Amino acid sequence: xxxxxxxxxxxxxxxxxxxxxxxxxxxxxxxIVSVTVYLHRYSAHRxxxxxxxxxxxxxxxLWMTTGMTTLEWTAIHRKHHAVCETEDDPHSPQIKGLxxxxxxxxxxxxxxxxxxxxxxxxxxxxxDDWMERNVYSRFPTGGxxxxxxxxxxxxxxxxxxxxxxQMIWIPFFAAGVINGIGHYWGYRNFECPDAATNIxxxxxxxxxxxxxxxxxxxxxxAKLSQKWFEFDIGWFWIRLFETLGLAKARSTGPVTHTVPGxxxxxxxxxxxxxNNRFQVMAHYAENVxxxxxxxxxxxxxxxxxxxxxxLTREDSLLDDAGQNRIDELVNQSPNLKIIYEFRQRLQKVWxxxxxxAEDMLAALKQWCLDAEATGIQxxxxxxxxxxxxxxxxxxxx
Numbered sequence: 107x108x109x110x111x112x113x114x115x116x117x118x119x120x121x122x123x124x125x126x127x128x129x130x131x132x133x134x135x136x137x138i139v140s141v142t143v144y145l146h147r148y149s150a151h152r153x154x155x156x157x158x159x160x161x162x163x164x165x166x167x168l169w170m171t172t173g174m175t176t177l178e179w180t181a182i183h184r185k186h187h188a189v190c191e192t193e194d195d196p197h198s199p200q201i202k203g204l205x206x207x208x209x210x211x212x213x214x215x216x217x218x219x220x221x222x223x224x225x226x227x228x229x230x231x232x233x234d235d236w237m238e239r240n241v242y243s244r245f246p247t248g249g250x251x252x253x254x255x256x257x258x259x260x261x262x263x264x265x266x267x268x269x270x271x272q273m274i275w276i277p278f279f280a281a282g283v284i285n286g287i288g289h290y291w292g293y294r295n296f297e298c299p300d301a302a303t304n305i306x307x308x309x310x311x312x313x314x315x316x317x318x319x320x321x322x323x324x325x326x327x328a329k330l331s332q333k334w335f336e337f338d339i340g341w342f343w344i345r346l347f348e349t350l351g352l353a354k355a356r357s358t359g360p361v362t363h364t365v366p367g368x369x370x371x372x373x374x375x376x377x378x379x380x381n382n383r384f385q386v387m388a389h390y391a392e393n394v395x396x397x398x399x400x401x402x403x404x405x406x407x408x409x410x411x412x413x414x415x416x417l418t419r420e421d422s423l424l425d426d427a428g429q430n431r432i433d434e435l436v437n438q439s440p441n442l443k444i445i446y447e448f449r450q451r452l453q454k455v456w457x458x459x460x461x462x463a464e465d466m467l468a469a470l471k472q473w474c475l476d477a478e479a480t481g482i483q484x485x486x487x488x489x490x491x492x493x494x495x496x497x498x499x500x501x502x503x
Contacts, residue, residue: 117262126261130268134275135313137171140164141179141280142313142340143347149176149232150183153328154344157352165233169242169249172276176238178219181229185218186285187325188228190300196224197285200301204290211281279312288318295332296323296384297391297420307336314340323384324359332359360385364494371474371493376467378495383456389491390452391418394445394484402439417446444480448473 121129144164147153156164168174182196191200196218199207207214218224241248250273257265257272283305292303302322309316309330317330317338324332331338347353360382368375379386391414399414416424416431424432436443455469474492477485 117260117265119260130271133272138313139343140167142315143343145179147328149180151326153326153357154353154355160352170253171272173246173250175243177225177229177232180232181225182218184228185224199286199290204286207286208282211285212277215281284315294319296388298323299420299422301423309338314338326357327359328355329358361498363496363498365496368494371471373463373467374497375495376470378497380456394488397484398441398445402442448477
């Protein structure tokens with residue numbers, strides 16, 4: 107009897123409270139890695155390849171700890187990117203409200219998972235083998251039921267708490283925090299055409315998904331960090347899997363390549379600028395807008411930051427108050443009006459990327475000539491930077 111009571115109290119492992127906390131964090135982290143590396147970067151975006159054994163481990167673990175299937179998660183996420191911040195977006199806080207997505211994001215996931223049209227249209231390439239059909243999809247709650255039995259056996263009655271933490275980790279942090287806060291609050295390295303933000307620069311707790319603005323700017327990149335101070339723990343695991351021969355990154359986003367001393371605008375330059383357009387506009391914000399705003403406005407640091415932010419905001423995300431503030435700024439300062447108009451003109455060059463390449467190059471050349479003619483030194487320096495751009499040379503086979 108005493109042995110039974112001891113087992114019920116402590117389980118087979120008889121862990122200390124600290125060991126239980128550490129074990130729970132490790133278990134939840136494995137789930138996060140499964141979501142970010144397998145479901146997100148591999149299945150939804152194909153930004154890397156994974157060894158079949160690693161793929162199946164992740165599928166099995168997600169069945170045990172979330173009950174999610176690869177098809178449902180992949181299709182819903184692809185649809186999110188395809189119709190981001192619209193009425194059709196499965197989980198946009200801009201449309202449905204932050205509170206709804208933060209606290210009931212998992213419910214929005216379940217609603218969309220029942221949409222057969224979504225699964226059919228966006229679920230191409232997902233597993234459809236015997237295990238998927240006869241185990242994972244057929245018994246979606248079988249894994250999480252097995253998981254609680256294992257937790258109770260290993261940890262005793264406290265295993266129910268361990269299991270509960272495992273069950274809420276993804277619904278809250280992934281479905282709630284990333285899909286909610288990650289489209290509502292944070293900082294933006296790039297003005298991508300949706301409201302995605304980087305929540306914090308250190309992607310540890312949620313596997314690197316905290317760097318959500320970076321991801322929406324370069325969705326096919328296996329690496330989510332873009333700045334030197336950002337850390338993506340999901341990328342750390344991918345690099346480790348690469349070392350073990352279990353993975354290979356296909357893309358890490360466009361690479362800015364410059365040739366020191368190059369001052370000739372040619373087609374190579376134009377394609378390099380267009381392919382790196384989000385980084386180019388980020389440089390424009392930092393090296394042209396920021397110093398001019400500081401120079402032209404006699405205001406507090408907070409007002410200057412807000413002015414810079416609104417002058418570089420993605421047009422589709424501007425509300426009436428933002429547009430009114432832009433009108434005030436450009437009417438207040440001729441130089442601010444010039445750099446804002448040149449920013450708008452430069453963005454129009456991207457629209458020519460689907461047309462004639464010569465027309466795109468001609469538009470870029472004219473933009474550079476007109477920018478230099480303004481006499482604004484920050485614009486002239488920016489033009490000199492643009493001319494150094496070139497497409498990276500292909501590596502020999």
